[in-house]
Amino acid sequence: MIIEATFVTSAATASGLPREGLAEIALVGRSNVGKSSLINALVRQRVARTSAAPGKTRLANVYRVARGGAEPFYLVDLPGYGYARGAESAREFDELARGYFDRAGRVGRVGQVGKNTELLPGPPDSLDLHDLVSALILIDARHPGLESDLEAWRWLTATVGRCALVATKIDKLSRAERLRALKANEAAFEHPVLPVSASTGEGLDELWKLIERLTSRNPNNRRPPRPPRRLPKS
Numbered sequence: 346m347i348i349e350a351t352f353v354t355s356a357a358t359a360s361g362l363p364r365e366g367l368a369e370i371a372l373v374g375r376s377n378v379g380k381s382s383l384i385n386a387l388v389r390q391r392v393a394r395t396s397a398a399p400g401k402t403r404l405a406n407v408y409r410v411a412r413g414g415a416e417p418f419y420l421v422d423l424p425g426y427g428y429a430r431g432a433e434s435a436r437e438f439d440e441l442a443r444g445y446f447d448r449a450g451r452v453g454r455v456g457q458v459g460k461n462t463e464l465l466p467g468p469p470d471s472l473d474l475h476d477l478v479s480a481l482i483l484i485d486a487r488h489p490g491l492e493s494d495l496e497a498w499r500w501l502t503a504t505v506g507r508c509a510l511v512a513t514k515i516d517k518l519s520r521a522e523r524l525r526a527l528k529a530n531e532a533a534f535e536h537p538v539l540p541v542s543a544s545t546g547e548g549l550d551e552l553w554k555l556i557e558r559l560t561s562r563n564p565n566n567r568r569p570p571r572p573p574r575r576l577p578k579s
C-alpha cells in the first residue's frame with residue numbers, strides 16, 4: 346500500500362493551521378511518549394523529527410497523509426505536555442493545543458471562499474469543523490494511569506467528538522507484562538487501548554484501521570472500533 350506523507354506547516358498558533366476541509370487527526374501525548382517515532386513508523390518515512398531532548402519547540406507540525414486510494418487527511422502533531430518545569434500536569438497543556446481544539450469545537454462552519462476554505466458563521470450547508478477533527482492520545486504502555494494522561498484524556502473526551510487511546514513502546518514489555526499493563530491502562534481510562542510499537546511495527550495495521558474509521562466521512566464509521574483483545578505477537 347502506497348503511503349504519501351508531506352510536511353505542510355509548523356504553526357505556533359491555531360490560526361496558522363490549514364483549513365481545507367480535510368479530516369484531521371491530532372496526536373496528543375506526554376513529551377517523549379514516542380509520538381514522532383510513531384508518525385514516522387506509520388507513514389514509513391522520516392517526516393517527523395524524533396528528539397532525545399524533550400519539548401523544545403512549541404509548534405504544531407502538520408502533515409498531509411494519504412494511504413492507498415483513500416482521501417488525504419491531516420495528521421497534526423501537537424506539542425507534548427507534562428514536561429514544563431517538571432510539573433506533570435496536563436493543565437499545562439499548551440496554549441496551542443487548547444487553541445487547536447477550541448478552533449475545532451467552535452460553533453462555526455467550514456466553507457469555500459474563493460479558492461480558500463474558511464471558518465464561516467454559517468450557513469449549515471457546509472462542513473462542520475468539529476466533525477472533521479478527532480484525537481489520538483498516546484500513552485506509554487509501561488506507565489498506566491498517569492495523572493497527566495488521565496487529565497488530558499478527560500479534557501479531550503469532553504472537547505473532541507472522537508478520541509481513541511494508543512499505548513506506545515509495547516515492545517519494551519514481556520508478554521506477561523503487556524497483559525498486565527494493558528489491563529491496568531484500560532481500567533484507568535475505562536476505555537479500550539490499542540497497543541503499538543514504532544520499533545517493531547506491532548499494532549500499526551490496527552492503528553491504520555482506527556485512523557480510517559476516525560477520518561471517515563461516513564458518520565456511521567466514526568465510532569472508534571474496539572481494538573482486538575488478542576495481543577500482538579512478541
Ligand code: GDP
Nearest residue numbers: 376377378379380381382395396514542543544
Ligand atoms: P516524542 O517526544 O513523543 O516525539 O518521542 P520520540 O518519538 O522522540 O521518542 C522518544 C524516545 O523513545 C526515543 O528515544 C525513541 O527512540 C524511543 N521510542 C519511541 N517509540 C518507541 C518504540 O515503539 N519502542 C521503543 N523501544 N522505543 C521507542
